[in-house]
Amino acid sequence: MADSIDLANENSQRHLEAALASRARMATMPSLTHCEDCDEPIPEARRNAVPGVATCIECQSINEHKSKGIR
Template sequence: MATGWAGDSAVQDQIDATVEDAIKRARSQMRSGPGLTHCEECDAVIPEARRQAVPGVRLCVACQAQHDHDAAGSGYNRRGSKDSQLR
């Protein structure tokens, strides 16, 4: 019998399900396998410890840091500035 009211834990259950879906999606996009022995950008040797720590690694630490830095700046300002709101 439907009462029309959500249970006490309905909101938390929905949050948990959303988080679980995001984790599954992220894990499915992760690389796997032994990885490369040399960086595909600069051809530097990738240490064995990094290849064991990061499955499917394709970049050395320096190139990965540059890649992460470049990717972090490619977004847009969701909040906007006062100047953009006044125009």
Template sequence: MADNADRAAVTIQQSLEATLARRATLATQAANDECVDCGYPIPAARREAAPWATTCIECQGIREMRGKHVHQS
């Protein structure tokens, strides 16, 4: 019978594996030099500053504005 520590260890391991899988997916997407929203190239300065970025600055700004708008409702 598993105790609380065993269940916690399993939960932590599953969370870690899910996080690593998401990061691998983002890294693969970021390998593309194109924005996933508009398809235009992501500027080199943005790729250097945020290598995980999958959107250009303009599209990221739109995403953030939409997110703020949703939270204010």
């Protein structure tokens, strides 16, 4: 029977694999010219640096804070 550390490691591995798969899908998509959240233009430098980007820096920061439970 697996102990709690084994279960935590398996859970962590699943999250990592899902994040990597998501990132790989994003890299094949074209970057948006305007943020999907606020509709502001996404600078060309950001679009070139982050393949498949869909949000501006400000909205991405907000989304990351929300996903971490930070207000």
